Amino acid sequence: MMFLIRAAFWLAIVSVFVPRDFAGEAFDLPFDLAQTRIDAAEPVDGWCKDNAAICEAGREAVRLGGFLTDMAANRIEAALDEREETGKS
Secondary structure, eight states, X not given: OXXXXXXXXXXXXXXXXXXXXXXXXXXXXXXXXXHHHHHHHHHHHHHHHHTHHHHHHHHHXXXXXXXXXXXXXXXXXXXXXXXXXXXXX
16 A cells, blocks of 8 residues: 555656656547447447357456455455554554
8 A cells, every 4th residue: 555655656746847748749539439439349249149158258257356356455454454453562
């Protein structure tokens, strides 16, 4: 957590000194991102209808990834709490 706070702090400091035109001139996107997302969803839906087993396996993999992420976050939080308690004693 402290790493994220330090990173945000230094990013804010660096952003103050970056020139305004550092990345070049601003440009407008020639297309509507929301429409592109809708257009991209249709082929995926069609592909998933044809390959239902593969799409279901992908959904299961996403659920497993979420579960593992939650488990890792809980373990890290418990370890930090334990370290904090032992440091205070």
